[in-house]
Amino acid sequence: GAGVSQTPSNKVTEKGKYVELRCDPISGHTALYWYRQSLGQGPEFLIYFQGTGAADDSGLPNDRFFAVRPEGSVSTLKIQRTERGDSAVYLCASSRTGTGGNIGELFFGEGSRLTVL
């Protein structure tokens, strides 16, 4: 596809369950970002990949959150033992640039809305 694709678009789960959210970036984009957005707030940075490696994971709130990008394209955000406070829209973005210089344009997906009951 032409844009960033995120699946599922909506996920409802019970407290304590494991969840995976998938992001398919724009082809050729080396940089990939995960953000979390709560209602009425700006996106909160979680993790940034440059290629296959996590260049900055300082935004991950705790060790229940983990993300991978094994082949430098698709990324999966994994949340263990979900809590009600994890409920939010999880946004993925990709960009061409990612090394030095000025940051390029981030292209966002429509997000995955996670609801933890």
Next chain:
Amino acid sequence: TQLLEQSPQFLSIQEGENLTVYCNSSSVFSSLQWYRQEPGEGPVLLVTVVTGGEVKKLKRLTFQFGDARKDSSLHITAAQPGDTGLYLCAGARAGNMLTFGGGTRLMVKP
């Protein structure tokens, strides 16, 4: 405490009015971006400003980057209902991490 503070948080105006949204920080950024987000969608880039004091115009939108590269403003002239949305500023620092402000929710009534 947000690294980037946006004000106002909410703004409701009539079509044809002018408005300014502010984005302030105590940190210096290598560049600053403004995005617009509509419900159910991801943010979409409006502009990137890089140089202190830089002014960029995009039709009825004027963006300014502060001389010290710590703050920015977005001015909209003659607002239209189609301008309704969430406006987000985002600052970039070393390591290519982009930090977003809390957003300004704008509603333009016809």
